[in-house]
Amino acid sequence: MRDPDRPRDKTKLSHVSESQYVDNQHSDDTPKEACGVFGIYAPGQPVAHLTYLGLYALQHRGQESAGMAVGDGDSLTVVKEMGLVSNVFDDRTLSTLSGDLAIGHTRYSTTGSSTWRNAQPVYRGIDHVEFALGHNGNLVNTETLTVESGMLPGTVTSDTDLMAELLMSALLERPEIGSSEAFEAALREVLPRLSGAFSLVLADRTQIIGVRDPNGFRPLCLGRLDGGWVLASETPALDVIGAHVVREIEPGEVVIIDRNGCRSLHPFDTVDVDPRLCLFEFVYFARPDSNLYGQSVHHARVRMGEMLADQAPVDADLVMGVPESGIPAAEGYARRSAIDFGHGLVKNRYIGRTFIAPTQALRSTAVRMKLNPLRDSIDGQRLVVVDDSIVRGTTTRSMVRMLRDAGAKEVHLRISSPPYRWPCFYGMDTGAKAELLAANLTVDEIREYLDVDTLSYLTLDHLLKATGAVGAGFCTACLTGEYPVSIPQILTEQSRKMQAIDQSVTLGLEQTQSGLSAAEATRLFNRT
Ligand code: SF4
Numbered sequence: 001m002r003d004p005d006r007p008r009d010k011t012k013l014s015h016v017s018e019s020q021y022v023d024n025q026h027s028d029d030t031p032k033e034a035c036g037v038f039g040i041y042a043p044g045q046p047v048a049h050l051t052y053l054g055l056y057a058l059q060h061r062g063q064e065s066a067g068m069a070v071g072d073g074d075s076l077t078v079v080k081e082m083g084l085v086s087n088v089f090d091d092r093t094l095s096t097l098s099g100d101l102a103i104g105h106t107r108y109s110t111t112g113s114s115t116w117r118n119a120q121p122v123y124r125g126i127d128h129v130e131f132a133l134g135h136n137g138n139l140v141n142t143e144t145l146t147v148e149s150g151m152l153p154g155t156v157t158s159d160t161d162l163m164a165e166l167l168m169s170a171l172l173e174r175p176e177i178g179s180s181e182a183f184e185a186a187l188r189e190v191l192p193r194l195s196g197a198f199s200l201v202l203a204d205r206t207q208i209i210g211v212r213d214p215n216g217f218r219p220l221c222l223g224r225l226d227g228g229w230v231l232a233s234e235t236p237a238l239d240v241i242g243a244h245v246v247r248e249i250e251p252g253e254v255v256i257i258d259r260n261g262c263r264s265l266h267p268f269d270t271v272d273v274d275p276r277l278c279l280f281e282f283v284y285f286a287r288p289d290s291n292l293y294g295q296s297v298h299h300a301r302v303r304m305g306e307m308l309a310d311q312a313p314v315d316a317d318l319v320m321g322v323p324e325s326g327i328p329a330a331e332g333y334a335r336r337s338a339i340d341f342g343h344g345l346v347k348n349r350y351i352g353r354t355f356i357a358p359t360q361a362l363r364s365t366a367v368r369m370k371l372n373p374l375r376d377s378i379d380g381q382r383l384v385v386v387d388d389s390i391v392r393g394t395t396t397r398s399m400v401r402m403l404r405d406a407g408a409k410e411v412h413l414r415i416s417s418p419p420y421r422w423p424c425f426y427g428m429d430t431g432a433k434a435e436l437l438a439a440n441l442t443v444d445e446i447r448e449y450l451d452v453d454t455l456s457y458l459t460l461d462h463l464l465k466a467t468g469a470v471g472a473g474f475c476t477a478c479l480t481g482e483y484p485v486s487i488p489q490i491l492t493e494q495s496r497k498m499q500a501i502d503q504s505v506t507l508g509l510e511q512t513q514s515g516l517s518a519a520e521a522t523r524l525f526n527r528t
Contacts, residue, residue: 034427035120035136036061037220038104038237039201039208041257042228048097051104054230054237055085060287061136061233062108065119069132071205072099076130080105080119101208101257103201103231105134108429118158121203124168129178131167131204135160136218136233137197138427140487145193163198166190180207180258187211187254188267195485197278197426199249201231207258214268215276215484216251217426217475219292222262229257234290245291251275275473276484280428282467283417284325284388293469298328303466304416304458305332305386312456313337314384314412318377320344322387322399329416330386337384344378344385344403345371367398379407386414390446391430393437397450404451413452418460418479419443425487430478 036058040047051068066088067080077097081088085106105120121132139145139159146155146162149169156162170186171177183204197217202209210231212220223230223238223245230243238245249255252273254265266273278285281292288298308329319339321330324347334341348370383403390396400411419438424430433439437446447455458466460479467474477483 034062034108034138034197034218034429035134036106036233036237037134037136037199037201037231038233039102039134039203039210039231039257040225040228040241041101041208042225042230043100043259045225045228046094047099047102048094050225050230050241051102052085052089052094053240054232055104055106057237057240057287058106058233059085061285062106065107065116066105067107067119067121067134068097068102068104069121069123069203070097070099070102071203073205076123076125076132076203076205078121078123078132080116080121082116082119101203101206103132103134103203103208105201115157118161120160121201122158122160122164124164126168126172129168129171129204131164131171131183131202133160133164133167134201135163136199136220136427137213138425139163139194139198140196140425140485140491141194143488159196163190163194163200166193180204180256183207183209184256184265188265191254191267192269192272197485199233207256209257210249210255212249212251212253214252214272215274215473215475216249217276217278217484219277219281219286219290220249222246222249222255229262231255231257234286236287236289239289248293274484276475277473278426278428279463279467279474279476280389280417280478283463285428288325288328293467293472295468300467301325301328301388301416302332302335303468304463305329305334305414306336307332307462307466308386308414308416308456308458309333309336311459311462312414312454314454316382316384316410316412318342318344318381319384319386320377322385323347323371326385326387326416329388329414330384333384333386333414339384342377344374344383345399346374347371367395368402370395371399371402373402373406375406378403380409381407382410382412383408384412384414385452386416388415389417389420390415390437390450391420392435393446393450400451410453411451412454413447413450413456415455415457416466417463418457419446420478422478422481422483424478425483425491426475426477426485428478 038051038054040050048070055066063084065082066085069076069078103121107120121134123132142159142162156165167186167190170189171182174182174185176182198213199218199220200211210220219233221232221235223243225243230238232238235245252268256263282300286297290297316339319330319334319341321327323345331341403411420436421439423433475484
């Protein structure tokens with residue numbers, strides 16, 4: 001099958017330095033989602049085509065690779081490739097994948113490199129025993145599990161690969177191997193050993209299984225389709241195939257779906273079950289047409305903007321959002337402040353994922369490729385610019401310069417979440433702490449660095465209220481430093497090492513892109 005991304009794999013381009021790479025997914029100034037998962041049990045239905053549609057609806061959660069595993073009662077067939085869902089599957093491929101059940105996956109790598117081997121679903125098979133696994137999230141105890149299991153270095157290449165290996169080992173020890181009872185027993189044995197974030201879909205020849213970790217960091221919902229059941233990271237994946245939402249899978253719940261219907265297990269210790277859905281699903285990651293904790297994500301984002309307007313009003317002529325995710329909050333801000341809402345930036349939706357820029361000047365145009373100002377709307381205007389978050393600040397800084405070049409008289413930046421100060425270890429790629437602008441600068445220094453007239457962030461209290469999910473549990477670790485699942489020292493040390501490397505990279509880029517002197521940049525980025 002065609003592999004559009006592989007020839008551009010960084011590992012195969014040794015003559016290209018890291019800094020020459022302009023990767024529009026990775027260099028983007030927003031946190032990155034880890035993955036989307038989908039599962040369907042629907043005998044008699046075109047499960048591969050339905051999985052394709054479901055994955056298409058989850059494409060925003062990962063664009064590096066896509067795959068599916070289809071079971072027909074006698075065998076399990078896995079197809080996975082690097083690239084977008086539409087690159088990986090075509091009519092011919094899908095028409096060869098007939099069966100009663102399927103699971104699917106779209107991937108953005110946060111552990112394990114972006115290679116074909118790490119594309120998912122991960123497959124394990126010995127004789128008549130086989131299964132496939134798709135994972136959204138990140139384990140934080142992979143090191144311990146690897147050592148405890150006595151695995152040789154290189155046996156597994158990602159936390160998902162490790163889970164599959166542990167499950168296969170547990171299955172092989174069961175006398176009733178090959179039965180659904182054996183699979184259930186293996187899950188009961190392995191799942192409580194995992195620590196961190198994991199929303200999983202699994203399939204063998206006759207059943208699909210959904211798993212949500214005891215904190216429910218990543219979403220997973222259950223839907224009903226004529227004669228079948230569906231699992232998906234987000235509700236729009238159910239909408240597109242005509243399924244209706246039954247409910248969210250509970251934190252710590254395992255759902256097994258087979259010809260007997262749908263049943264639940266609760267293999268985790270009840271004291272560990274503590275709902276902590278990632279708050280950034282509401283802020284940025286999830287699609288606006290998703291429902292989380294029974295709340296509309298779009299309406300939550302509009303409320304964030306309304307609360308920002310109450311919290312940080314300003315005299316201005318126009319409120320605009322940074323496309324796409326800043327727009328609902330901008331609408332809310334405009335409505336509450338009675339300032340005109342308009343569009344000031346156009347986003348190119350068709351930009352490719354990666355290209356190699358041979359010069360600094362070309363690399364600097366990367367932001368311009370994504371966002372272009374609408375000069376007629378901006379010229380001479382006092383702007384309120386609403387965005388969902390600032391992670392590294394590089395894109396925001398370039399965007400502000402674009403707006404000023406287009407004639408903006410004032411730029412007042414409003415962010416619909418609190419300062420992002422701590423790295424995520426639960427499946428979001430935000431980089432090391434040194435890369436996080438708010439970890440190193442005060443709000444006033446950030447304002448100065450971004451060159452905006454005023455800057456305000458939504459408070460955590462307001463953000464939690466804006467979700468509408470009163471009393472629901474959230475992870476807020478990247479905003480508060482309070483990690484619901486403790487992070488092993490080895491991970492924080494790795495992050496610190498990355499910090500040293502990233503800091504030098506950041507400094508190098510900032511000196512050329514922003515025009516700051518080396519001394520200024522060092523002062524700004526060294527304030528820890
Ligand atoms: Fe989400 Fe932040 Fe928690 Fe990561 S640390 S799961 S991004 S809230």
